Amino acid sequence: MLDLSAQRVLNIWEQGALLDAEAKTQSLLSLIAPELSMKALADLVLGERNKNLLELRQQLFGSKLQAYVECGECGQALDLEFLIEDFGFSSIAHIPEIQRIENGNINAKIRLPNGHDLEALESVKSVNDGRNLLFSRCVLELYRDDNLVVLQDLSEDELSQLELLISELDPRMEILFDLSCPQCSHSWQSPLDIGSFLWREFDVYARELLENIHLLASTYGWSETDILTMSNVRRKYYIERLLQ
Numbered sequence: 001m002l003d004l005s006a007q008r009v010l011n012i013w014e015q016g017a018l019l020d021a022e023a024k025t026q027s028l029l030s031l032i033a034p035e036l037s038m039k040a041l042a043d044l045v046l047g048e049r050n051k052n053l054l055e056l057r058q059q060l061f062g063s064k065l066q067a068y069v070e071c072g073e074c075g076q077a078l079d080l081e082f083l084i085e086d087f088g089f090s091s092i093a094h095i096p097e098i099q100r101i102e103n104g105n106i107n108a109k110i111r112l113p114n115g116h117d118l119e120a121l122e123s124v125k126s127v128n129d130g131r132n133l134l135f136s137r138c139v140l141e142l143y144r145d146d147n148l149v150v151l152q153d154l155s156e157d158e159l160s161q162l163e164l165l166i167s168e169l170d171p172r173m174e175i176l177f178d179l180s181c182p183q184c185s186h187s188w189q190s191p192l193d194i195g196s197f198l199w200r201e202f203d204v205y206a207r208e209l210l211e212n213i214h215l216l217a218s219t220y221g222w223s224e225t226d227i228l229t230m231s232n233v234r235r236k237y238y239i240e241r242l243l244q
């Protein structure tokens with residue numbers, strides 16, 4: 001369990017609360033990798049980020065993830081429970097940021113997407129524009145039959161193939177739940193945006209902390225600084241005592 005001081009929790013929460021989703025995720029990442037600058041955190045490739053965020057979730061709130069989804073075929077409500085270990089991300093070794101892909105007569109040099117790419121995607125309006133933007137940033141070189149070509153030279157099929165191959169370069173790039181409906185046997189995969197998921201949990205945690213500060217301050221007249229510098233164990237004891 002990551003032992004965060006109350007001051008640190010509230011600093012990160014305060015810093016992230018007014019920012020966009022990508023900056024919130026980077027604030028969370030700073031908890032698990034405090035030695036990295038904000039730029040270095042944004043440099044992390046998506047797979048590395050997901051691995052770190054799952055590890056942070058495990059250290060803050062445990063391994064069990066619970067979710068609620070509805071079957072896309074019959075509408076049946078499903079309550080799901082997964083363990084972070086089930087994704088197997090921690091056993092995957094470092095994956096190089098720059099890689100080459102070969103598919104038929106197409107050969108490409110690829111940079112794996114990172115936090116800067118997600119920041120750029122925030123202003124994009126459609127899935128198609130998003131894909132084109134990612135391609136323009138992450139496809140560094142592109143050849144067909146050893147001749148240098150540009151993305152616009154590729155057919156829709158070739159672009160789809162390229163997209164699939166890029167997504168397979170790092171198995172941690174997307175966190176996917178395997179789902180199966182007991183009602184109609186429909187099977188599908190649902191993605192988890194661990195950054196937003198974890199921020200929602202962290203937000204609840206920070207607000208509870210603020211409520212506890214409010215309760216202690218209004219009961220005992222202690223200052224916010226006094227309560228924040230108190231150990232987590234001692235603060236918890238007073239709260240339990242008050243709620244008895």
Ligand SMILES: [Zn+2]
Nearest residue numbers: 071074181184
């Ligand atoms: Zn179903």
